[in-house]
Amino acid sequence: MKEENKASNKWSRIFRKKWFFPALYLGFAAILLSVVVWYQNVGNQVPEAEDNQGMPGDVASDLYDDEDAESVMDQQEVIKMPVKEEEQAEIVTKFYDYNADEEDQENALILYNNRYHQSTGIDLASEDGESFEVTASLSGTVKEVKEDPLLGNVVVLDHDNDVTTYYASLDDVQVKAGSDLKQGDLLGVAGKNIFGQDNGTHVHFELRKDGKEVNPEDYFNQPVSKLDNVQEDEEADETSTEYSPNDRTNELDGMEEDSLTPEEDEDQDEDELEDDDSDEEDSEEDEEEDEMNPSDDESDGS
Numbered sequence: 001m002k003e004e005n006k007a008s009n010k011w012s013r014i015f016r017k018k019w020f021f022p023a024l025y026l027g028f029a030a031i032l033l034s035v036v037v038w039y040q041n042v043g044n045q046v047p048e049a050e051d052n053q054g055m056p057g058d059v060a061s062d063l064y065d066d067e068d069a070e071s072v073m074d075q076q077e078v079i080k081m082p083v084k085e086e087e088q089a090e091i092v093t094k095f096y097d098y099n100a101d102e103e104d105q106e107n108a109l110i111l112y113n114n115r116y117h118q119s120t121g122i123d124l125a126s127e128d129g130e131s132f133e134v135t136a137s138l139s140g141t142v143k144e145v146k147e148d149p150l151l152g153n154v155v156v157l158d159h160d161n162d163v164t165t166y167y168a169s170l171d172d173v174q175v176k177a178g179s180d181l182k183q184g185d186l187l188g189v190a191g192k193n194i195f196g197q198d199n200g201t202h203v204h205f206e207l208r209k210d211g212k213e214v215n216p217e218d219y220f221n222q223p224v225s226k227l228d229n230v231q232e233d234e235e236a237d238e239t240s241t242e243y244s245p246n247d248r249t250n251e252l253d254g255m256e257e258d259s260l261t262p263e264e265d266e267d268q269d270e271d272e273l274e275d276d277d278s279d280e281e282d283s284e285e286d287e288e289e290d291e292m293n294p295s296d297d298e299s300d301g302s
Contacts, residue, residue, distance in 0.1 A: 077138060077183060079219045082167060082205045083124060084133040084184070092199050093123035095215040112150075112195050120213040121166065121206030123199050124190070131189045134203045137165045138224065142179045151204070152193035157181065163227055166206035169193040 014020055083089045094100075096108035096118035109116040126132050140159035148154050153170040171191030175181065190203040207216040209227045219226060 078221055078223050079207070079216075080135075080137050080183060081124070081220055082134050082137045082165070082187075082203065084135050084186075088132040089124040089126050089190070089203075091122050091217070092125045092202065093119050093196070093204075095119055095122055095213075095217065097215055110196060111198060121204055122216050123169075123196055123202045123204050125199050125202035126190070129200050131171065131191065131201050133189055134167060134170060134187045136181045136183055136185045136187060137205070137207070138163070139183045140165070140181060142175050142177050142181065145173060145175060145177050148193075150193060150195040152191055153188065155187050159224070161224065161228065162210045163224060164208040164211070166204075166208065168204040168206075169196060169202055 081089075093110060094104055094108040096105060100108070108119045110119055111117075136157060138157070138159050140157040140163075142155065143158045143164070144154070144156040146154050148168070151168040153168075153173050155167045155170060155173060155175060157165045157167075159165065167187055169191050170188040173188040174186050175188075181187075190201050192201055193204075196202060196204060205216060207214055207219060209230045212230065214227070214230055
């Protein structure tokens with residue numbers, strides 16, 4: 001009993017100490033805080049293991065597949081001039097724009113068969129008249145390769161978003177239909193054709209959106225997506241007499257020549273002058289006859 005009483009008295013003395021309960025509270029708080037920190041660390045480690053599962057190697061490469069990456073690159077591609085080096089060639093025939101000034105419209109006319117035709121693209125030629133390499137303006141697929149009697153060798157490329165590029169007056173063509181090309185790949189070299197013979201060695205280039213020709217100069221060094229803003233001018237389509245080189249060879253071959261050659265114009269002028277002289281002579285003879293033969297009315301009056 002004495003020992004129990006001593007133990008009880010000892011704990012009683014401890015409980016009566018001022019520091020006992022604060023120390024007890026601090027101990028419980030430390031234990032609780034340790035448990036919370038441990039739980040948070042365990043919770044953070046588990047998601048990391050789940051995120052890394054199934055993602056070996058380069059994580060960034062697994063986030064995007066090849067098709068998505070290619071489609072992003074296509075959207076970022078800008079339209080380039082169809083020459084290996086832009087300094088090699090200059091624009092000698094412009095695209096006929098109804099809103100352009102008179103000088104640019106004159107530079108967009110092509111004389112063929114005594115007729116002027118509105119250019120649906122641009123013609124590029126070197127300053128010294130020499131040939132130069134012609135390249136793909138955009139990445140795409142070769143839709144058609146053909147030889148046209150008026151336009152020379154023609155290559156047509158299809159691109160995404162209903163965009164088409166057209167190259168004529170080519171020589172030494174290096175591609176075949178169905179081939180996939182990257183921007184800047186060689187198509188051939190500039191050559192000569194009958195329709196644009198006044199330009200000598202050149203290449204004719206057209207840019208089309210949904211089958212409609214647009215002015216390439218407005219879109220060089222611009223992203224392909226800018227072509228989505230093209231608005232077709234219906235009034236221009238109704239009144240247009242422009243010549244589209246693609247598939248129009250038969251039209252040019254079957255045209256009737258309403259205009260005369262310079263020799264025919266001179267012959268016609270000479271005929272008109274002779275007719276005028278004969279008419280004047282006839283009128284003079286009639287006047288002389290009237291003077292020599294008085295009219296019936298005058299004779300009756302006398």
